[in-house]
Amino acid sequence: MVQNILITGAAGYIGGSVLSDLLATSSSALKGVRLYAAVRTQEQVQALSKLGVNVIQMDISDAETATEAVLKNEIDMVVHTASSILADIPILLIQALGQRRQVSGKQTYFIHSSVITIYSEEAGWPAGEVKDTDPLFQKEKELASQHPVVKTNIAVVEEALKHDVKCVNIAVPTVYGTGTGQWRKLSVSIPAYIRVSIEHKIVYKFDKDGSPPAVHISDLAELYVILVEKILQEEDIPMTETGYYFAMAHRAPWWQIMDGIANALYARGLVPEPKVHIWPSDEMAAEYLGFPAAYIRAMGTASGNATPVNAYRLGWQPKWTQEKFLESIDDEVQAVLDFDIGNTNIFKVLHPSEN
Numbered sequence: 075m076v077q078n079i080l081i082t083g084a085a086g087y088i089g090g091s092v093l094s095d096l097l098a099t100s101s102s103a104l105k106g107v108r109l110y111a112a113v114r115t116q117e118q119v120q121a122l123s124k125l126g127v128n129v130i131q132m133d134i135s136d137a138e139t140a141t142e143a144v145l146k147n148e149i150d151m152v153v154h155t156a157s158s159i160l161a162d163i164p165i166l167l168i169q170a171l172g173q174r175r176q177v178s179g180k181q182t183y184f185i186h187s188s189v190i191t192i193y194s195e196e197a198g199w200p201a202g203e204v205k206d207t208d209p210l211f212q213k214e215k216e217l218a219s220q221h222p223v224v225k226t227n228i229a230v231v232e233e234a235l236k237h238d239v240k241c242v243n244i245a246v247p248t249v250y251g252t253g254t255g256q257w258r259k260l261s262v263s264i265p266a267y268i269r270v271s272i273e274h275k276i277v278y279k280f281d282k283d284g285s286p287p288a289v290h291i292s293d294l295a296e297l298y299v300i301l302v303e304k305i306l307q308e309e310d311i312p313m314t315e316t317g318y319y320f321a322m323a324h325r326a327p328w329w330q331i332m333d334g335i336a337n338a339l340y341a342r343g344l345v346p347e348p349k350v351h352i353w354p355s356d357e358m359a360a361e362y363l364g365f366p367a368a369y370i371r372a373m374g375t376a377s378g379n380a381t382p383v384n385a386y387r388l389g390w391q392p393k394w395t396q397e398k399f400l401e402s403i404d405d406e407v408q409a410v411l412d413f414d415i416g417n418t419n420i421f422k423v424l425h426p427s428e429n
């Protein structure tokens with residue numbers, strides 16, 4: 075039986091919101107479960123310490139530290155939200171969960187956070203509909219993609235199989251809405267577009283529209299909680315090779331979003347016109363937004379053809395629709411004005427020398 079759960083990236087947008095929802099749930103499944111929150115800085119420790127959870131300051135990419143955190147705290151489940159890009163971190167954590175399994179004799183679990191955009195042609199995935207019930211692990215291996223997120227997905231399953239740890243993979247789409255964590259409350263993409271528009275007093279869009287999968291942070295956090303509950307209740311749900319969950323509630327039409335951002339910024343006097351311009355180049359977009367140049371097309375123009383099945387089969391019922399989302403773009407702008415603490419660090423691992 076799982077008793078102790080470690081949440082990595084607990085000061086982050088997704089991890090903070092998941093932690094907050096896990097603390098708020100009245101589910102009997104979580105009775106007696108102790109939550110551990112991994113954060114990177116002392117300020118984050120202070121911010122989270124009021125929650126009454128065990129906050130651990132650590133660099134989870136350090137092998138010794140990660141192993142010690144799992145073994146000393148007798149962690150049976152890790153909810154990993156700190157990086158979809160670096161395979162090394164999940165490998166370390168899964169190895170530690172394997173050791174913990176040997177010591178305790180109990181099954182251990184790893185919930186991975188990945189990226190749904192990898193299942194789009196712009197990211198190198200073959201054309202056509204892709205469901206999370208498809209044999210994705212086999213397909214990912216067959217493709218032999220060099221995409222770091224795909225390589226990490228493969229490593230997660232392979233390492234889990236090797237150490238008899240059960241894992242699930244949440245393929246996260248474009249997330250929006252204000253998070254409920256104690257530190258970072260804003261997402262990656264939409265706040266970056268708003269931040270850059272304010273800074274340069276101009277709103278840009280890509281020359282091609284895209285409509286990627288999307289989800290409100292409250293619906294996404296609910297899916298994590300459902301998965302944790304199902305695992306705690308030892309329900310027979312898809313895991314490991316078949317454990318992929320597309321956390322997709324609806325789509326996010328970029329050009330309509332950018333129009334909404336331009337109108338909201340113009341109404342506040344933050345841009346001189348409510349017009350949206352085309353990025354002069356992808357390189358400039360990548361530089362301004364702080365997104366990796368290699369993935370800027372996928373991040374800015376991909377739609378993909380993903381169909382979520384597994385999460386809905388578990389009873390997940392997202393409350394936010396595309397219509398409600400588009401009506402809330404003004405709130406997205408206001409949230410940046412109220413809560414922005416700057417760009418996420420998640421892409422820095424691709425360019426460690428610039429850190």
Ligand SMILES: NC(=O)c1ccc[n+]([C@@H]2O[C@H](COP(=O)([O-])OP(=O)(O)OC[C@H]3O[C@@H](n4cnc5c(N)ncnc54)[C@H](OP(=O)(O)O)[C@@H]3O)[C@@H](O)[C@H]2O)c1
Binds near residue numbers: 115190261
């Ligand atoms: N938000 C989205 O729209 C979205 C979409 C698709 C996929 N995802 C994926 O979901 C994951 C979480 O995203 P997010 O929006 O929550 O990002 P985030 O707000 O930047 O959260 C990531 C957290 O992990 C922490 N972290 C990273 N490396 C660490 C390390 N070595 N040691 C300790 N802590 C570390 C970060 O610490 P610092 O605060 O010190 O940086 C941060 O608090 C990412 O992998 C991202 O790729 C997100």
